[in-house]
Every structure is written in C-alpha cells, then in structure tokens.
Amino acid sequence: MVDDYLTKNITTTDVAAFLANNPGAINNMLTTHPELLALCLAAAANHSQENKHIDSKVIDLIPAIAAKARHDARKINQTHQSLLHVAAENMLSWTRLHHATLALLASTDLSNMCKVILEEFPVIFDLNQCQLIIKNNSTMMDITNTGLAIHPAAQIEASSNGQDLFLGLPNAAAQTLLVKPAQSIAIIRLPDRLPEPVSQSVLILGGKTANSFHPDLGSDLLVLLAEMVGVTLAARLELEDELK
16 A cells, blocks of 8 residues: 555645645644745746746737737728618618609609609709709700700809719809709719700709718719609600690
8 A cells, every 4th residue: 555655646636635635734734834835825926927928038929919809800890880881872872763763754744854853853862952954055945934944055064164974062153053052062964875955954963061972972873863864854855846
C-alpha cells in the first residue's frame, strides 16, 4: 500500500479531495505554515496575469478584432436598412407611376387629361403642382379651354437652361411658368420622336421642399412619366382633330 502511494502521480484533484475529506489537515498546515495562504494567493494572481500576457512581445489582438467585428456588423446592418429603404422607395415610386398611368388612360379627351395632370398628379406624387406646357408656335391647333398652358419657346428654354431634363431650384424664368411658387422643380421635355406640338411640350412638376428635385435624383421614372404623358397627349390631340 505504501508502495502504491509512492509510485502514484498525485494530481491537484487528489490534493483537493484529500483536503476536503480532512479539514483538520488544512488547519494544521495554516497553523504550522502561516505563509502558505499568502503564497497560494500570490501564485494564483501571477497565473492569471501570465494568461493575459504570456510574452511581452506578443500583442493581444482579440479586443481589436472584436471591436472591428462589431463595427462591421453595424455597417452591414446599416447597409441592409438602406437597401430596404431604397427598395421601399422604389416600390412606392412604381406604384405612383402605375396610378398615374391608369388616370391618364381613364381620361376621355384632352380637357379631361389636362385635369388629371393638374389635379390628380399632385395628389398621386405628393407634389406642390403639376402642369403641361406647350410652346407657342404657328403649327398649334386651337386648344383654348383645355387646361394646357401656352408659353413662348424662349421662356421654356430659359426655365430649363436648355436641357431636356432639369432638376433643381427654379430660376426666374421657371417661376413665371409656375401656377404658384415651388421649392424645387422638375422640367421634362416630352419625347421628340412624337409629332408636334407634343415634341414641343414639357411637363413641369413642383416639389414641396428644396430637396424634392435635385440634380442627383434618379430620372428613369420621370422619363417614363413624360413618355406616358406624351403618348396620351398625342392620342388626345389626334382625337380632337378628328372631331373637328
């Protein structure tokens, strides 16, 4: 039995089990070796510090990696939220374009079409105002009392700075075309492949805020809207001509 104890490898588990089963031994050791407790506490503290700094030349990157991971997670979440916001905005824009197209198709004549643009478009697109303007020229038929606005070509050109698509703050020329003041405007020329006077016309949209229309705003939906208006206008003008 003695040989067994001499040849056995005593582990910390064995020591802990012995002390737990022999509490008197602990008292005896602390009484005879009062420095033992202080040594044990100091050794435990040094072991903890060694785990944190094994080597002075080794840099612990775990906090930096964790911080970067948290930062990347926040960026991914922000990107995800931004994509959801853009998707929602695009869905809303397409829905509005769909409603505007249905309203144009439901118009039965030129006067009714102009009423849709003047009265329904601002509600559909949440705008300050909408109007269709035709350049004043000799080839234009009589369209009085239809709701179409007629202005000199030079004035329309000046309002859009000569551009087929203008987005931004209205200049002095544009202000004279508006029914009422607008914080920002979009001026879209109707497709030039359509016959006159449609190709000589512009659609003006007035924004409620200075940021409603700006140069960096996407123009695809606005161009589609102008094409819808242009095709409908051409059809309504042709109908007006046939009825005369």
